[in-house]
Amino acid sequence: MKALICKTLGLPDALVCEEVPDPQPAPGQVVVEMKAAGVNFPDALVIQGKYQFKPPLPFSPGSELAGVVVALGEGVKGVKLGQSVIASCQYGAFAEKVIVDGRQLIPMPPGSGFDIAASFTLAYGTSYHALKGRAGLKAGETLLVLGAAGGVGLAAIQIAKALGARVIAAASTPEKLAICKDNGADELINYNSEDLRERLKELTGGKGPDVIYDPVGGQYAEPAFRSIAWGGRYLVVGFANGEIPALPFNLPLLKGASIMGVFWGEFVKRQLPDFIKDLTEMFGLIGQGKLRPHISARYPLAQGAQALQDLLERKVTGKVIITNGDAAEVAAVAPAPAPRPAAAVPAGPSADKPMKPGDLAQLVGKEIGVSSWITLDQARVNEFARCTQDEQWIHVDVERAARESPFGGTIAHAFLSLSMIPATMYELLGGKVEVQASLNYGLDKTRFMSPVKVGQRVRNRVNVLALEDRGMGRWLLTTENTFEIEGQDKPAIVATNLGMLIE
Numbered sequence: 001m002k003a004l005i006c007k008t009l010g011l012p013d014a015l016v017c018e019e020v021p022d023p024q025p026a027p028g029q030v031v032v033e034m035k036a037a038g039v040n041f042p043d044a045l046v047i048q049g050k051y052q053f054k055p056p057l058p059f060s061p062g063s064e065l066a067g068v069v070v071a072l073g074e075g076v077k078g079v080k081l082g083q084s085v086i087a088s089c090q091y092g093a094f095a096e097k098v099i100v101d102g103r104q105l106i107p108m109p110p111g112s113g114f115d116i117a118a119s120f121t122l123a124y125g126t127s128y129h130a131l132k133g134r135a136g137l138k139a140g141e142t143l144l145v146l147g148a149a150g151g152v153g154l155a156a157i158q159i160a161k162a163l164g165a166r167v168i169a170a171a172s173t174p175e176k177l178a179i180c181k182d183n184g185a186d187e188l189i190n191y192n193s194e195d196l197r198e199r200l201k202e203l204t205g206g207k208g209p210d211v212i213y214d215p216v217g218g219q220y221a222e223p224a225f226r227s228i229a230w231g232g233r234y235l236v237v238g239f240a241n242g243e244i245p246a247l248p249f250n251l252p253l254l255k256g257a258s259i260m261g262v263f264w265g266e267f268v269k270r271q272l273p274d275f276i277k278d279l280t281e282m283f284g285l286i287g288q289g290k291l292r293p294h295i296s297a298r299y300p301l302a303q304g305a306q307a308l309q310d311l312l313e314r315k316v317t318g319k320v321i322i323t324n325g326d327a328a329e330v331a332a333v334a335p336a337p338a339p340r341p342a343a344a345v346p347a348g349p350s351a352d353k354p355m356k357p358g359d360l361a362q363l364v365g366k367e368i369g370v371s372s373w374i375t376l377d378q379a380r381v382n383e384f385a386r387c388t389q390d391e392q393w394i395h396v397d398v399e400r401a402a403r404e405s406p407f408g409g410t411i412a413h414a415f416l417s418l419s420m421i422p423a424t425m426y427e428l429l430g431g432k433v434e435v436q437a438s439l440n441y442g443l444d445k446t447r448f449m450s451p452v453k454v455g456q457r458v459r460n461r462v463n464v465l466a467l468e469d470r471g472m473g474r475w476l477l478t479t480e481n482t483f484e485i486e487g488q489d490k491p492a493i494v495a496t497n498l499g500m501l502i503e
């Protein structure tokens with residue numbers, strides 16, 4: 001196979017594209033035939049020996065790719081030959097075939113080509129983690145993005161717009177700013193030709209941005225921080241400028257502001273379930289057309305060094321990718337994973353052996369069971385009212401409800417019963433199904449049929465409607481949840497719930 005190889009540390013022109021032996025997977029590893037690999041700023045630093053980790057020479061750079069699984073090492077679970085996947089690695093992606101850890105594969109989202117899939121995880125993962133996880137950016141807040149036309153910068157604009165924020169994009173040329181505008185930026189600042197502080201004052205009525213996203217560093221950091229709003233959050237994402245800025249400690253004090261570090265790679269290692277949640281939410285936003293990587297250039301593998309050179313010379317916008325194969329193949333869309341037929345699932349539950357999530361297929365169309373009775377007493381209703389800030393008298397004012405409510409007293413919030421789905425599912429499946437994690441993330445066709453008077457008891461009768469193999473040990477479990485009210489035929493709620501079980 002061919003690979004782009006770094007034999008001596010230095011600038012991209014020292015890279016060579018040459019024939020090397022095909023990689024062989026060790027136990028737990030997978031070989032992926034690369035169709036597209038995302039080019040990221042750290043790749044340009046790694047080959048110069050300027051990044052946090054330094055691979056032994058010779059090596060291929062490249063840390064994210066999308067392609068097709070062509071070989072499986074011993075003991076790899078939940079991955080099939082021929083499957084289209086997104087893969088991450090520290091280095092090695094700029095090659096026709098790439099070795100990756102079998103646990104680090106993500107199935108390609110339906111409807112996405114290899115090109116989009118290869119340019120998504122790192123840039124969008126970083127910006128989503130920064131804006132949502134670290135800064136807690138809220139709808140209506142103002143975000144300033146520096147280096148806004150770059151890979152993580154454009155991702156930050158799209159994510160912030162999807163979260164309902166107002167975005168000020170700052171970049172170095174009118175062409176780059178036009179791309180920011182096309183990707184949703186509300187206001188633009190050319191920090192090469194305009195005074196950053198003055199423009200920020202004008203655009204925010206003197207208040208300053210609530211959140212600043214900085215992947216550039218250098219000379220922009222201090223003026224940007226001096227402009228931040230009271231209680232603002234400054235996200236330290238990277239130093240594309242090459243200079244790590246220093247900041248006087250009195251500035252965060254004067255602004256009541258926070259400086260927040262963002263290290264996406266470490267976040268994924270240490271908080272994998274949180275990353276999977278981010279990814280699930282981001283795939284949802286891709287499906288709604290709210291996120292879409294802007295791919296500005298494609299380079300065949302043999303010209304991969306040029307991609308890195310253009311990145312270092314600030315010539316690229318959005319994402320650039322290295323490709324392997326013709327344009328149609330690289331843009332080919334992965335087919336949706338086939339639902340697993342119930343009959344194909346072998347072992348079932350037994351008293352002494354916990355089920356695998358896939359074994360639940362035999363329960364499709366059947367009842368899992370009925371939970372214990374749960375009393376919706378006033379203390380529980382009050383606590384729910386406090387948490388949800390829904391403190392209407394009909395729920396919490398016992399005296400008034402006794403006088404005025406058509407139900408003769410307070411009633412529980414309908415969402416309180418609904419919120420019992422996880423607890424009742426843990427009761428029915430806990431200890432019987434072996435999972436690392438489960439996420440309840442969606443409701444479909446929910447009907448609120450009858451109010452529950454405070455003090456009444458409810459229980460959840462659960463039927464399995466569908467089980468879908470989402471690949472990589474992930475199972476989408478769809479259940480119908482009927483909340484029965486003690487002593488009454490008409491149920492409180494009938495709701496279809498979506499949960500992801502992770503093997």
Ligand SMILES: NC(=O)c1ccc[n+]([C@@H]2O[C@H](COP(=O)([O-])OP(=O)(O)OC[C@H]3O[C@@H](n4cnc5c(N)ncnc54)[C@H](OP(=O)(O)O)[C@@H]3O)[C@@H](O)[C@H]2O)c1
Nearest residue numbers: 041147150151152171172215237238239240241262263264
């Ligand atoms: N913390 C994390 O977890 C994490 C994750 C991913 C990336 N990063 C870091 O984030 C930074 C941006 O990554 P990226 O992939 O978005 O890179 P990129 O696409 O090249 O974007 C970087 C932007 O920085 C600006 N820039 C200013 N001075 C520059 C210089 N001397 N050389 C190159 N660009 C310069 C450029 O915009 P203008 O020309 O408009 O100024 C460019 O568009 C990098 O430092 C990277 O290491 C951090």
